[in-house]
Amino acid sequence: MIGKDVELSGVSMIYPNGFTAVQPTDLTIRAGEFFSILGPSGCGKTTILRMISGFLNPSSGAIAIGGEPMIGIGPNHRPTALIFQSLALFPLMSVCENVAFGLEARGVAKAERRRKAEELLGLVALSGQEDKKPGELSGGQRQRVAVARALAVEPAVLLLDEPLSALDLKLRQHMRAELKAIQRKTQVTFIYITHDQGEALAMSDRVAVMNEGRIDQVATADALYNNPETPFAATFVGEQNVFSGKVVRSENGEAQVETPHGPMVGINLHRLNVGDEALVMVRPERIGIVDRGGAPAASNQLQAQLDRRDLEGALINLYLRSGSQGIHVNLHNRGEEMLALADTMTLAFRHQDAVVMRPGSMARDKA
Amino acid sequence: METLVRTYGRGLTALFIGLVGFWILLMIIVPQIRMIERAFTYEDRAGETATLALAIDRAYTEKFQLEQELSGLERAGPAVGQMPSAPSPFAPSMTMPSATPVAPAIPSLPTPGMVPSASAPSALSDEDRTARAEELRDQIATLDKEIAELEAKEDTSSGEAGMKERISLENFTSMSGLHLKIFAMTLLYALTVTICTFLISYPVAYAAAMAETRGKLTLILIGLVIPYASNELLRIFSWVMILEKNGVLNSLLDSLGLIDLAAGEGFRFVASNGAVFSVMVYAYMLFMVFPMYNTIDTLDKAQIEAARDLGGSIWKIHTRIVIPHAKPGIAVGSIITFMLSAGTIAAPEIVGRGLHPDWFSQLIYRRFFEADSWNQGSAYSLALLAACILFILINMAIFKVSVRDIAK
Structure with a gap:
């Protein structure tokens, strides 16, 4: 099996009822890559997947797989295979028949189908389960049957529509590793749809963050977390403390923002000018507490009161308040003394850990 | 039972159980038992x-x-004399209106053996009348003797005069070759109707189950149901009009x-098996569509998409995914259609x-x-019922x- 690249140029989707699910989008997915599309529900990620698989025709634009134009070609004739959110295994067929369905549809002889199905079930570590019905398998096993069934037709691109969402946390983490391993082994291009940032960050070579029908940012997992480019990407991936204010100074790629909590300096990502509205974003784990050590010198500082302290084992979550603004700080547990609640303390963070952005839509509360 | 009493109280529970018992007894057990009993009782005609x-009946009539x-003669003249005959057992129940003198239209032709018209005896002289009366009394006396002899021969041990009944399979075994052939052909016809109904209903049920919008589904279902608002005969x-x-x-x-109708061309579509089949397919379609629609509707649409995505042809998708899933619905629909068409x-x-x-x-109707x-009608019905049950199995x-x- 060998992966192919997928290219979307100016692809948009407007439903007959006038709802724009996907704004005109350009996206290139490289051959053999594990690519995730991450976004909240209703952001249009599934629509993109269905357009790539051929179940939906885009309202405009072109899709090419491996350089070949795909518009007008049905899902059964594209070099893609889709793994459904519900898995959509055929409950009345045995595991083996499920896996071999694509081959049966292609007229492959029975013995050959069986051989191929057994080989694929071996790949997903399900040898010996050939003659069971999907209903007799556990959630994780069903998951792997779905992967084997999709791989049986030797797709160049495997499309996965939140296939892990029905599994419990432990199994999900295990399946992440397994999917990644299968992808490496087969070299098939994986396009993975999810609303779970953990899944996207853990498995993907690259991640596209999508919001309201638009792709905000495409980057590697690390780049996405460390250098988000839009307020939505910044807040949807990982946690973020957001302070709003006005730019009062801009120099050397840094901007100083006057906020209700005092002046803050950060990287001027969007090259804002003096007087512009701005958001200052800083991650909980980049904030330190002054006079507890570890707080960097010459940093942004603000006063806050401790509301709540949650011990999470290796991490301690502090929920503080400065005026009406909640602030989340994430400390490593070094076995130090407890902090008293309602204590006023001074928080500090470095310029390079703060990003100044133009205001825009942000992720709402995530589950 | 206890839960029923707890939920509805004693009175209502008793009513429920009473109604259920009544239903089972009167709607199921009694008619079936009666039919079975009749079917195995043979009347030797x-x-x-x-x-x-038959001979006794004839004698009494005569x-x-x-x-x-x-009695006509007696009324015409008193000279005939009183000669009371033994009242026949038939006479009280069979007083015919024509026995009273109402129609003095034809004065002559006293037909013996027929009910005499009132004017006929008056045309005869007294002597003739007396002679005729004597003659009649003689004949009656002979008949009485005959009847007595016949009745003596008659075996009344069964409590019923007339045909003897006995438990036997003869109602079934006496079925003629022609009837047997009709029986077999009817089952074949019913099967044909069932298959035709399935072939026509399946796409409809599938389309209804796949309808993307409520409006489309409503339209399909209303279109199906509306014809059933009118009487089956209509x-x-x-x-027939079509x-x-x-x-x-x-x-x-x-x-x-x-074709040219004026020139007498035109097809006689009615009175052919094809016409009967078409009408029946139309009449029973709904009973096939709804069970199938119900089962297809429960199919996860993603399964159809998955099959399509894996390269399945339309044929493959239906034979491997949709029809196996719809099997219970198809079975129910076929059973109803078969039973209805076999019995219609x-x-x-x-x-x-x-x-x-x-x-x-x-x-059966004619029997x-x-x-x-x-x-014998019961026996034929029972045979049909047995065939239908066999079909279900x-x-x-x-x-x-x-x-x-x-x-489900």
């Missing part, structure tokens, strides 16, 4: 007792007629210039007009109401569904 009973004539007659020689279909062909009488009677091959149901042989075996699946 050609046997000795039957002929004997005696009654003679008595009528005699529906059949409307088909299929008749001067009907809608031929007029359509005529207006298309394919209206469609073959009205559309067939007696010109097409008979259906077994028509035969009951024309041959007046209820026992075979159907369930083929579709590998159990009663529990069907109940």
